Amino acid sequence: MADVARMAGVSLTTVSRSYREPHAVSGKIRQRISDAAQALAYVPNVMAGSLAAKRSRTVAVVVPTLNNSVFALMLEELSGVLNRQGYQAMVASSDYSPDREEDLVKSLLSWSPAGIVLVGRHHSRGTLRLLVEDGLPVVEVGEFLEGAIDSNIGFSHRDVGRRVARHFASSGIRHLGLALVALPGDHRAEDRGQGFRDVARDEGLHLEEFLLQERASSKAGAAAFADLMSRPQRPQAIFFSNDMLCLGALFEAGRRGIRIPDELKLCGYGDFDFSAEASPSLSSVRPPDREIGRQAGELLLQRFRGEGAPVSINLGFEHIIRASG
Structure with a gap:
């Protein structure tokens, strides 16, 4: 804080007041303090009386969205493991934005969490700098990574796409369809799509794609299905980057009198509760969401006790073949 005060040309008291009582400091001075803090990578500790060396009994968790059962299951298991040992999870959503994630990480670090959990491998340089300088245990989840910040638990999303495409190819399919949510920042969905494309190219299969610029929903899945089935070369099998899309396609197939799987095979991702009950x-594809959450929690608890070391764990996934093909 003293360094920030010197760079901003104000007193230590003014820096402190700008964070505790921002209304009591002019906008011009607050901006100078903010610029100095950013240049110095200063993160204010808003926990009254705490020291830099002390940690709270909270774990910060940043997920891309709370509107997805994949992350909900992971959070439920992670919270359960932490709660049983007296820790609490502080959860925030980045809305798939690296800049938003950086802002959240900076804010959450000010509460001196014991550790932090992030989803995926794509983070801003600012986020990486904050985490390295803070030195707290970090677990990146949802993807299997080379060169993780600290520890990593997940699986290969590209292998998911490859597995589904190879299954279709082994069934004699020559014309494939891909319905992919292409929201900026959803790198895991893009990886699944790329794995699917890889096999289509290597096997010489025809591929039609439909990219959605919206959240996955049954309505969006029906629209993707209608578009793909209107193409001159209609797919014989379609892979959807989310089970909600696949469900919407199933509804649309029924409306059009297209028999599943006789005329067309369908596969989704996520293995939502309704997937096994649909007709x-x-x-x-079932990701190991609960196991990721459980192992992330146990790994953090080990680190809090001063045990263990950074690890990378590949949990794999299950490709569940049901009546839709």
Whole structure:
């Protein structure tokens, strides 16, 4: 804080007041303090009386969205493991934005969390700098990484796409369809799509794609299905980057009198509760969400006790083939 005060040309008291009582400091001075703090990578500790060396009994968790059961299951298991040992999870959503994630990480670090959990491998340089300088245990989840910040638990999303495409190819399919949510920042969905494309190219299969610029929903899945099935070369099998999309496609197939799987095979991702109960039941890929949350929590607790070391764990996934093909 003293360094920030010197760079901003104000007193230590003014810096402190700008964070505690921002209304009591002019906008011009607050901006100078903010610029100095950013240049110095200063993160104010808003926990009254705490020291830099002390940690709270909280774990910061930043997920891309709370509107997805994949992350909900992971959070439920992670919170359960932490709660049993007296720790609490502080959860925030970045809305798939690296800049938003950086702002959240900076804010959460000010509460001196014992550790932090992030989803995926794509983070801003500012986020990486903050985490390295803070030195707290970090677990990146949802993807299997080379060169993780600290520890990593996940699986290969590209292998998911490859597995589904190879299954279709082994069934004699020559014309594939891909319905992919292409929201900026959703790198895991893009990786699944790229794995699917890789096999289509290597096997010489025809591929039609439909990219969605919106959240996954049954309505969006129906629209993607209608578009793909209107192409001159209609797919014989379609892979959807989310089970909600696949469900919407199933509804649209019924409206159009297209028999699943006789005329067309479908596969989604996520293995949501409805997938096994749909008629016909939907093939899907089941990610190890609960196991990721459980192991992330246990790994952090080990680190809090001063045990263990950074690790990278590949949990794999399940390709569940049901009546839809």
